[in-house]
Amino acid sequence: MTKAIITKSAHDKLTQLAQKYAPKIICGFLVGSIEGETVCINEVREVLTRTSPSFHFKPNWYNYNAILSEIKEEGKKVVGEFHSHPYGGPELNLNDRKILGYVGSAYWIIATMSEVVLWHFKSGETSDCIEKISLEIK
Numbered sequence: 001m002t003k004a005i006i007t008k009s010a011h012d013k014l015t016q017l018a019q020k021y022a023p024k025i026i027c028g029f030l031v032g033s034i035e036g037e038t039v040c041i042n043e044v045r046e047v048l049t050r051t052s053p054s055f056h057f058k059p060n061w062y063n064y065n066a067i068l069s070e071i072k073e074e075g076k077k078v079v080g081e082f083h084s085h086p087y088g089g090p091e092l093n094l095n096d097r098k099i100l101g102y103v104g105s106a107y108w109i110i111a112t113m114s115e116v117v118l119w120h121f122k123s124g125e126t127s128d129c130i131e132k133i134s135l136e137i138k
Contacts, residue, residue: 002122004107004118004133006041012136013044014082014111022086022113025049025057030080030109031071038119039079039107039133045071049083057083080118090117092130099118107133 010030017026018039028046032039033125045067048060090110092100100106100121108119118133 002133003038003136004041005038005136005138006116006118008137010041010044011135012117014084014109014116015113017044017046018084018086018111019113021084024051024088025084027057027059027081027083029067029071029077029078030082030107032079033077034079035095041079041109041135044082060111081113082109084111086113089111090115092119097130 001059017028020026026046027049028043028044030044032042034040048063049057050060051057068078090112092108092110096108096110100108101123106121108121108130110117110119116135118128118135120133122129
């Protein structure tokens, strides 16, 4: 993917969610389209999460599936997922990389209280590729 576009409202909502839920992590879906080499993010839908000393964070799976069903029923497409780093930077940490290893291929946004960064992960036969993609805000 060579280009990524995000609406200003979706971009602003990501930083607002990171602020609102801090110090907890919030996650959810990136809704939009993929057109050729461009991913377009038009909106974000948050999903309730759980945290514990024994795990990083987990989505509330009932809420996750309900939100996913809503998006599909509306005829919209999930193009990726996001989660917040309320007090960290937008770089992928070890837990993020571990989760991406299970996913196989994904677009992920890491949102902090002031930054939004899009990552593309693709699992390959010989090695994995993680690419930071610049976001154009429209």
